[in-house]
Amino acid sequence: MRAWQLYGFGDMRLEELEDPRPGPGEALVRTRVVQPSVTEAMLAFGTETFGYETVRSALADGPARLFGHEYCAEIVALGEGVEGLAAGDRVADVAALPCMECALCLEGRSEDCRRGPHVGFEMPGCLSDVAVVPALGLVPVPDGVSDAQAACLQPACDCVAGVDAARLEGGETVAVIGQGPMGGYTLQLARAAGAGRVIAIDVRAESLATARELGADDCVDASDGDPVAAVLELTGGRGVDVAFESAGGAPSSGLGGHTTLDQAREMTRDTGRVVVLALLPGTPPFDMLAWRGRSIELLFPPLGSRSHLARAAALAADGALALDRYTSHSVDGLERVAEAFEITANKGRYGALGPCQVVVAGD
Numbered sequence: 001m002r003a004w005q006l007y008g009f010g011d012m013r014l015e016e017l018e019d020p021r022p023g024p025g026e027a028l029v030r031t032r033v034v035q036p037s038v039t040e041a042m043l044a045f046g047t048e049t050f051g052y053e054t055v056r057s058a059l060a061d062g063p064a065r066l067f068g069h070e071y072c073a074e075i076v077a078l079g080e081g082v083e084g085l086a087a088g089d090r091v092a093d094v095a096a097l098p099c100m101e102c103a104l105c106l107e108g109r110s111e112d113c114r115r116g117p118h119v120g121f122e123m124p125g126c127l128s129d130v131a132v133v134p135a136l137g138l139v140p141v142p143d144g145v146s147d148a149q150a151a152c153l154q155p156a157c158d159c160v161a162g163v164d165a166a167r168l169e170g171g172e173t174v175a176v177i178g179q180g181p182m183g184g185y186t187l188q189l190a191r192a193a194g195a196g197r198v199i200a201i202d203v204r205a206e207s208l209a210t211a212r213e214l215g216a217d218d219c220v221d222a223s224d225g226d227p228v229a230a231v232l233e234l235t236g237g238r239g240v241d242v243a244f245e246s247a248g249g250a251p252s253s254g255l256g257g258h259t260t261l262d263q264a265r266e267m268t269r270d271t272g273r274v275v276v277l278a279l280l281p282g283t284p285p286f287d288m289l290a291w292r293g294r295s296i297e298l299l300f301p302p303l304g305s306r307s308h309l310a311r312a313a314a315l316a317a318d319g320a321l322a323l324d325r326y327t328s329h330s331v332d333g334l335e336r337v338a339e340a341f342e343i344t345a346n347k348g349r350y351g352a353l354g355p356c357q358v359v360v361a362g363d
């Protein structure tokens with residue numbers, strides 16, 4: 001098989017390796033569509049974001065097969081002891097696997113475990129013709145969901161977990177800060193979970209136009225003035241019940257730093273909820289009294305589990321979740337993976353709304 005290996009930051013190479021065989025509890029899958037996550041694309045070029053130390057230490061031992069957890073693949077063969085899956089099934093994968101050893105896993109709460117390995121980091125993902133992956137992260141893809149859509153299920157399942165964490169009650173008003181793919185999925189999932197008015201916020205006109213197509217009631221262009229003032233005006237001074245933060249991140253990557261976390265609090269009503277979806281780097285300045293004084297809940301949802309992913313897939317099959325609205329760029333052939341990383345790491349320069357997909361194999 002052909003597989004991509006990372007030799008150093010900014011140095012990926014496609015090589016011929018021996019075909020892997022699935023061991024107990026594993027599946028051999030053939031990659032159909034794979035996309036770099038934005039985090040993976042930044043890491044491949046050495047940006048110090050979430051997972052940087054894992055990648056740096058993997059590279060210290062020589063070339064490493066990293067990344068590729070956002071994919072749609074077809075099961076070729078199963079190792080011993082795998083149930084509920086069959087050869088020929090199309091599948092998607094969760095990013096964070098349970099460890100199956102900790103107290104939570106042993107209590108039967110493996111979906112809450114945060115100690116297991118991450119596909120694409122502690123084990124290879126699908127930047128190869130075929131790959132062996134643990135079966136316990138795999139979820140069958142329904143017929144109505146295309147390969148390209150299914151490759152977006154992993155980031156969408158994190159948003160399902162985020163919307164669950166918000167405990168939305170019918171008709172509540174929601175703001176979503178950041179209208180990249182995560183923000184766009186969250187906006188649709190909040191609507192499906194019973195949100196009333198949904199306010200989308202971004203600094204990019206094209207992202208806000210997409211948000212409006214996906215059902216946002218109001219769009220606030222934060223490049224055009226204070227988004228907090230705009231949201232307070234839209235809500236008659238009350239503020240939203242729930243704000244989702246999906247814009248923050250390293251300013252060196254063109255993201256919003258920590259400012260959007262404070263904005264989320266300021267636009268939320270007293271005793272409302274703020275759900276953090278972004279990976280905020282470093283140590284943000286934290287004004288404890290500003291949160292405590294207004295009894296605002298600051299929530300960090302779990303990562304998406306298999307049940308979250310299955311729900312995202314079902315919503316997509318029902319037409320309630322447009323998964324591929326952010327797939328503006330796509331390339332054909334495994335040999336073009338490095339190009340997809342370049343585009344995904346520099347979305348602004350290429351005019352990409354989300355990750356660049358790689359179509360590896362079709363029917």
Ligand SMILES: [Zn+2]
Binds near residue numbers: 098100101104113115
């Ligand atoms: Zn565990």
